[in-house]
Amino acid sequence: MTDRSLLLVAGEASGDLHAARLLAELRPLVPEFRAFGLGGEELAAAGQEQLAESREVAVVGVREALRVLRRAREIFQAILREAERSRPAAAVLVDFAEFNLRLAGALHRRGIPVIYYISPQVWAWRRGRVRKIRRTVDELLVLFAFEESFFRAHGVTAHHVGHPLIDEVPPLLPRHERSSSPAKPLRLALLPGSRRSEIDHLLPAMLGAVRLLHDRLPVEARIVQAPSVEGSWLASHLERAGLDLPFVTANRFEEIAASDLAFCASGTATLEVGLLRTPMIVVYRLAPSSMFLARLLVKLPNFSLVNLVLGREVVPELLQGQVRAESLAAAAAGLLTDRERRVRMSADLAGLRPRLGAPGAARRAAERVAARLRAAGWS
Secondary structure, three states, rough: OOOEEEEEEOOOOHHHHHHHHHHHHHHHOOOOOOOEEEEEEEHHOOEEEEEEHHHOOOOHHHHHHOOOOHHHHHHHHHHHHHHHHOOOOOEEEEEHHHHHHHHHHHHHHOOOOOOOOOOOOOEEEOHHHHHHHHOOOOOOEOHHHHHHHHHHHHOEEEEOOOOOHHHHOOOOOOHHHHHOOOOOEEEEEEEOOOOHHHHHHHHHHHHHHHHHHOOOEEEEEEEEOOOOOHHHHEEEEEHHOOOOEEEEEOOOOHHHHOEEEEEEEEHHHHHHHOOOOOOOEEEEEEEEEEEHHHHHHEEEOOOOOHHHHHHHOOOOOEEHHHHHHHHHHHHHHHHHOOHHHHHHHHHHOOOOHHHOOOOOHHHHHHHHHHHHHOOOOOO
């Protein structure tokens, strides 16, 4: 018998946040239901019953995923067992493509409707996956207008709901607009990622660059800590680098906006920094085996979401072997010593907000989910 329940699965920090916002918007629309699945602190705070913690399986890259494969299989089977027992009216799968696309197929075979929120970026890589999405996903809720056109052209039921970051990231003034004269010391924000694997790949180079910059410029650096990352993990990197930098956990957007420059791991964080109009250098690094596959699969000239959305290279990107302390410090020094260049970059980043859609994305996504639930007999 079908329980009045909803399955939500989010495997990364950004997905956990967006899923929690959707769940909060959904409850007034279809009250009194049980939410269960995979998530992090945000979904737990929103009242979801967690079958497992997303941080257990949140990694980047093929080689990295192999290290958590056994636990991922266990979580996958636990989700399916509970789905078979509870028979949720629908499943909302959020991002996390490697796990969720496979889960979508398994749920589809069991007759559970699948709503996919924040679509896999198959327009950039592995376009063959669109056929699987067409077979296994009942409705796709996408963040960008061009995604709706792309998926509909491939026979997928897709709806553009806009990007939830529009509601989450306030339009704060960037640092150069807070004072007519350059402020000292220069402030540098480090955003090394939300998963241990990417932090291990990126933070050592970021910290090495900070050490080099300290020898050249009056730079004050801080680490902006993602909610899914333990401070002890970051502290261990600092100890090895011989640095003592503060962590920022509260008021993270204010900290980013008050910075002259950010080192930012590729991903959703680049959109956050971009919406705050803070100049940045985007970095991305995987294990060599993972990067070999990525080079075969990615079809686009840029890899950062900011540049992809803006349609040109506005912020510099350092990829794989370029992610070294020396090259990162050189790129940073070029920006930190050129205020006009930072001002121009900030002005270009102002074009990001209007491209991400109108406010209310989580509400629009919740309304699409509510419509599906009402069609299943919920009131």
